[in-house]
Amino acid sequence: MDALLDLLKKNARESDATLAKQLATTEEDIRARIAAFEKEGVIRGFQAVLNTDRLESTDVRAVIELRIRPEREGGFDRVATRISKFPQVESMYLMSGGYDLLLFVKGKSLQEVANFVSARLAPLDGVLSTATHFMLKTYKDQGVLMESEPHDDRLQVCP
């Protein structure tokens, strides 16, 4: 991956000045490159990685496996695009194997997610079956451990 993208993936809040020093270039160059990535659609946004288990929130998350019927023109894309537009769907992927679409869905309660599946997803034309799994605990999200390993226990000065 591009070195700048790699750094932004690790910390999107890194200042332009620091990025410039690390990559031995100027701040202007950094800003121009980020703008170009955004224009090309390579960078689609910047978000915080949260440990939602630590928030006082009753939101529930579920993973839903969906089997859908491919269409003569466009395969899975038309149905998939429709499904991806629901705001409840946080992430969605086309998969190989026993099902076709994998959805990460968020709702205010178990009931809300269940309703979404039964009232919105299942009746959609082309959806053959759904399997819903509720998430219980997050251990790691986007490469970030939710509980850090005890880190700097090194001696403070050593040869």
Add this chain to the structure above:
Amino acid sequence: MTTASKSAHDFVAPHVRSLPKSGIRDFFDIVAGRKDVISLGIGEPDFQTPWHIREKAIESIERGATRYTSNLGAPELRQALAQYMRHSFHADYDWNTEILVTVGVSEAFDLAIRAILSPGDEVLYHEPCFVAYAPLIRMAHGVPVAVETYRKDDFRLTVAELEKKVTPRTRALLINFPNNPTGATLNREDTEALADFAIRHDLILISDEVYSELTYEGGRFSMAAIERLRDRLIFLNGFSKAWSMTGFRLGYACAPAPLTDAMMKIHQFGMMCASSTSQIAGLEALRHGDNDIAEMRSSYHLRRNFIVSSLNEMGLDCFMPRGAFYVFPSIQSTGLSSKDFALRLLNEYSVACVPGSAFGPCGSGFLRCAYATGMDQLKEAMDRMATFVKSL
């Protein structure tokens, strides 16, 4: 019962009593216990040991692989090391007779020195350098002879300086590149010139290349790749820096069979073998750890760019080192001694660096800053240091 009995102090052998304490240790005592300090004084990677290596070690304990290994080290590990030496250093060593697995590079160095020195033999080594070399040479009843390296040469070791110090009693030349504390590396001409020097004066060359995996832009030039040195080279390396495995204490020496055998004799009586768990972890690192090195190297590389740029920006002259994870800026422009600079930086701004003088007299006027520390800490440390320098 009338003669005065000895005190505990008197029982300490004179040559041990006369050993100076490490300058780093002094500084450690001052820093120890202070919680607010950002330390750039740590000569140890900040990365956790890669998980697959730790996991392999755990698994080996679970299945009970906790016995002595061969004195030389587990055969599979030595075979993997022979292969690694071929691929990474273009050097052929017979796994069965020319490779010895040790408890860290420090033990390997101690064995090498004890295997070759007779009392009074002189060993050339370059300063500024790792703090253990001269004391270990003394413990082996040798005479350490320091050769200076200079900022004007980017702290590379030159034959001109060596020629000033070599005598008929010189037995060995010890080198350590990439270097702790300066980060200096050698280029091809340097390694060839040092090889010629060693041959011309009929010396054994001991090359501690523990930072060899951490070199940036441009090749790494190892003494092991120089064929004509083969009969007089003891090559030392380890797992601590490449795979962030310091606490595993795992190193190795490669040398012609008679020298390996001599080191093994001392090792078998003194140490028996390196920890079996560590050896299994090391084997895992060699087999599946290429990506770990690549990732850590690239992270160090970015931090080095950052810290060198920041130091120069605040007016501290700092050359761009191409190896290890240290920078060695000059603080002469501030008018302070390196010890005073480090003490005030610590007391007033809670940033710990090691005074260059801890690594030999010619390190005076410099500071060792290790960048084996996360970017957030590095940034904060550089901000504080800039404020301090400005206030002077």
